[in-house]
Amino acid sequence: MLEEKEMEIKDEYDIVGARSVGKVMAQELGLGVVDQSRISTAISELARNVVLYAGKGKIHFRVVRRGSKEGLEVTVSDEGPGIPDVELAMMDGYTTSGGLGVGLPGAKRLTDEFEIRSEVGKGTVVTFRKWKR
Amino acid sequence: MAESKVTSRKVLLVENEEEAKFIRGLFEKDDFPWDICWAPTLKEAAEWLRRNKGDRAPLVIADYSLPDGPGLDLAGGVKTPDEMDFPLVILLGDGNEEKAIEALKSGALDCVTKGEKEIEDLPRVAKDVLHEWDYITERREAKELFTALADSSQIGIYIVQERRIRFANLFLQRLSGFSEEELLNMDSLMLVHPEDREKVRKNAIKMLKGERSAPYEFRIVTKDGRIKWVLESVTSIRHQGKRAVLGNFMDITERKEMEGRLKETVEKLRKSQEELSTPVVQIWDRILALPLIGIIDSLRAQDIMEVLLNRIVETGSEIVIIDITGVSSVDTEVANHLIKTVQAATLLGTECVLTGIKPEVAQTMIQLGLNMGEVPTRRNMQEGLLYGLKKLGYEVQKERGAQ
Amino acid sequence: MNSSLREVEEMQQEQIPILKIEDFLVTSIQIPLHDKLALAFQEDVLRKIEKTNAKGLIIDVTALDVVDSFITRVLVELAAMARMMGAKTVLVGLRPSIAITLVEFGLNLRGIYTALNLEKGLKLLRKEVRDSKL
Numbered sequence: 048m049l050e051e052k053e054m055e056i057k058d059e060y061d062i063v064g065a066r067s068v069g070k071v072m073a074q075e076l077g078l079g080v081v082d083q084s085r086i087s088t089a090i091s092e093l094a095r096n097v098v099l100y101a102g103k104g105k106i107h108f109r110v111v112r113r114g115s116k117e118g119l120e121v122t123v124s125d126e127g128p129g130i131p132d133v134e135l136a137m138m139d140g141y142t143t144s145g146g147l148g149v150g151l152p153g154a155k156r157l158t159d160e161f162e163i164r165s166e167v168g169k170g171t172v173v174t175f176r177k178w179k180r
Numbered sequence: 181m182a183e184s185k186v187t188s189r190k191v192l193l194v195e196n197e198e199e200a201k202f203i204r205g206l207f208e209k210d211d212f213p214w215d216i217c218w219a220p221t222l223k224e225a226a227e228w229l230r231r232n233k234g235d236r237a238p239l240v241i242a243d244y245s246l247p248d249g250p251g252l253d254l255a256g257g258v259k260t261p262d263e264m265d266f267p268l269v270i271l272l273g274d275g276n277e278e279k280a281i282e283a284l285k286s287g288a289l290d291c292v293t294k295g296e297k298e299i300e301d302l303p304r305v306a307k308d309v310l311h312e313w314d315y316i317t318e319r320r321e322a323k324e325l326f327t328a329l330a331d332s333s334q335i336g337i338y339i340v341q342e343r344r345i346r347f348a349n350l351f352l353q354r355l356s357g358f359s360e361e362e363l364l365n366m367d368s369l370m371l372v373h374p375e376d377r378e379k380v381r382k383n384a385i386k387m388l389k390g391e392r393s394a395p396y397e398f399r400i401v402t403k404d405g406r407i408k409w410v411l412e413s414v415t416s417i418r419h420q421g422k423r424a425v426l427g428n429f430m431d432i433t434e435r436k437e438m439e440g441r442l443k444e445t446v447e448k449l450r451k452s453q454e455e456l457s458t459p460v461v462q463i464w465d466r467i468l469a470l471p472l473i474g475i476i477d478s479l480r481a482q483d484i485m486e487v488l489l490n491r492i493v494e495t496g497s498e499i500v501i502i503d504i505t506g507v508s509s510v511d512t513e514v515a516n517h518l519i520k521t522v523q524a525a526t527l528l529g530t531e532c533v534l535t536g537i538k539p540e541v542a543q544t545m546i547q548l549g550l551n552m553g554e555v556p557t558r559r560n561m562q563e564g565l566l567y568g569l570k571k572l573g574y575e576v577q578k579e580r581g582a583q
Numbered sequence: 584m585n586s587s588l589r590e591v592e593e594m595q596q597e598q599i600p601i602l603k604i605e606d607f608l609v610t611s612i613q614i615p616l617h618d619k620l621a622l623a624f625q626e627d628v629l630r631k632i633e634k635t636n637a638k639g640l641i642i643d644v645t646a647l648d649v650v651d652s653f654i655t656r657v658l659v660e661l662a663a664m665a666r667m668m669g670a671k672t673v674l675v676g677l678r679p680s681i682a683i684t685l686v687e688f689g690l691n692l693r694g695i696y697t698a699l700n701l702e703k704g705l706k707l708l709r710k711e712v713r714d715s716k717l
Binding site: 070091153 | 618648649653679680683684687689690
C-alpha cells in the first residue's frame with residue numbers, strides 16, 4: 048500500500064492526476080465509494096485553486112494513523128498571492144453555487160478535518176483529512 | 181575491572197616430589213594466600229580435579245612430561261583456554277619452543293621453563309594467569325547466560341551483521357522451520373515476505389536512528405512456505421568488535437488471524453444490520469418505500485442515504501416514499517440528514533414523498549426553522565402511494581359496490 | 584498519464600460525439616473535461632442544437648466519477664445557453680456517490696433536469712415538449 052506521495056500541480060492534467068492518486072489511496076485504505084468521491088472532489092477544488100490563482104503548487108498525500116484509526120491526509124500548497132481574508136473565504140455563501148473554483152467551504156464540508164493557512168504575498172497551505180469510519 | 185578477591189586460591193602442582201617441594205617454597209615466600217596442593221602423577225591429578233570439582237577452578241601447574249603421560253592430557257584435548265575447565269600452566273624441562281607452542285595451542289595459558297631465573301617468577305606468572313582466567317570466565321558466563329536466556333525465550337532473537345544473520349535463537353529456528361546452520365549467514369531479509377521487505381528495511385533504519393520507537397509488523401515466510409506475522413524491534417549493538425543489529429520479535433500470527441476474522445465478522449454484521457436498518461421495499465413498479473424506524477444517528481443516516489440511492493438506481497424507481505412514523509426523535513441533525521437524502525435522490529431524477537410526520541415533529545421542525553422545501557408530504561404510507569401512482573399516470577378508482 | 588491524456592485530446596478532432604435521437608441530442612461524457620475541451624464541447628453542442636433544431640439535450644454522465652465546481656459550471660452554463668436556443672437539458676446516469684458529494688458540497692445543477700437513465704430521460708423530454716405545446 049502506498050503510504051506517501053507528492054506531486055506537482057501546474058495544469059489541468061495534474062488536477063486529474065492528483066484526483067486519481069487520491070482515489071487510489073482512499074481505495075487502498077478501504078474507504079467507501081462515497082468517501083472516495085468526497086476526497087476526489089475536494090482535491091479537484093483545491094488543486095484547481097492552485098492552477099487558477101497561483102499558477103503552480105504541490106500536493107502531498109499521506110496515510111495517517113491516530114490510535115486505531117486510519118485515514119488519508121492531503122496537503123495542497125502553493126506560493127501564490129494568498130487569500131486576504133481567510134475567514135471570509137471560508138464562510139458559506141461566499142461561493143456562488145456552481146461557481147468559480149474557490150470552493151473552500153464546500154471542500155471543508157466534504158472532509159473530517161480541514162485546516163487552512165494563508166498569507167498575502169506568501170502563499171496558501173490547505174490540509175484536510177478523511178478518516179475511515 | 182573487578183579486583184581479584186583476596187581469598188586463598190588453590191593451586192595444584194603436578195610434579196615429582198623434589199621439584200614440587202622447591203616450587204612450594206617459592207609460593208610460600210610470596211605474600212599472596214596460595215593454597216598449594218600436590219599430585220605426582222596424571223592419574224592422581226585427574227582424581228584430585230574430580231574430587232574438587234564444583235569449587236572455584238584451581239590453577240593447575242603441570243610438568244610437560246609426567247611419569248604416566250604428558251601433562252597436556254589434563255587439558256582434555258581442547259585447543260583454546262576458553263574451552264578449559266581450569267587455568268593451566270605447563271612447566272618445561274628445557275626451553276623447547278616447539279613444546280611451548282604445542283602447550284599454548286592445547287589450552288595452556290602460559291609456559292615456564294625450569295631454568296633458574298624464570299622459575300623464580302612462577303608466583304607472578306601464576307597471578308597473571310589467574311587474572312586472565314577470571315576475565316575468560318566472566319566472558320564465558322555472560323555468553324552462556326545470553327544463550328540460555330535467548331533459547332528459553334518465547335521471543336525470536338537474532339543478530340545481524342553486515343546484512344547476514346550471525347545468531348538466531350531456538351524460537352526463531354522453530355518458527356522459521358530452518359535449522360541453525362541454515363540460518364547462519366543467511367541474508368537478513370531472506371525470511372521476510374518479499375512484499376514487506378522495503379517496509380521492514382525502512383522501519384529498521386528509522387528505529388536504529390532513533391526516529392521510531394514503536395515496534396513494526398511484517399510477514400515472514402517459513403521454510404515450508406507458510407506465512408507468519410511478527411512484531412519486531414531492533415537495536416544497535418557491538419558484536420565481536422563490530423557494529424551489529426540485535427533484533428527481537430513476537431509471533432503475532434494468531435492475533436492477526438483473529439483480527440482478520442473479527443473484521444470479517446464485524447463487516448458481515450454491519451452489512452446485515454445495514455440491510456435491516458434500511459429496509460427499502462419496492463411496493464410498486466417504479467415506487468420504493470422506506471419506512472424508517474428507531475434512532476437515526478449520523479452513521480446510520482449516512483448508510484441509509486447510500487443504500488437508498490443505490491436501490492433507486494438498481495430498480496429505476498421514480499418515486500420514493502420515506503415514512504418517518506417510527507423515527508424516535510427528529511431534531512436538527514436528523515432533519516438535515518433527511519433533507520440531504522431527499523436532495524440527493526432528487527438529483528438522481530427521483531421524486532420523494534415524506535409521510536408520517538407527527539404533530540410534535542411538525543412543530544419541532546417549524547420551531548427549528550427547518551424548511552423541508554418543496555418536498556411533498558402526506559399523512560401516511562397509503563396516501564404516499566396514492567400520490568405516487570397518480571404521479572406515474574395511474575388513475576385509482578374504487579370498484580363499484582366495494583366498501 | 585498526463586502525456587497520454589494530451590494525446591487523446593489532440594486526437595479529438597471529432598471531440599465528444601453527439602447523436603440525434605428523435606427531436607433530441609444525446610451525448611456522453613467519458614473523459615475529464617478540462618478548459619479547452621469543455622469550451623469546445625459547449626460550442627459543438629450549441630452548434631448542433633442550431634443545426635438540428637433540437638428541443639432537448641440529454642447528457643449521459645455515467646462515466647463521470649468526479650463532479651467538481653468547474654464541471655458543474657460547464658454543465659449549468661451549457662444548459663442555460665441551450666435553453667436560450669429552445670432546448671431543455673437532462674442529465675442522466677448520475678452516480679449516487681456523486682449525488683451525495685454534490686449535495687454535501689453545496690453545488691446545485693440549476694436549470695438542469697435529471698433522470699435515472701437514457702430511456703427515462705427521453706420520456707421526460709417527450710413529456711416536456713408535449714406540455715409546452717399545450
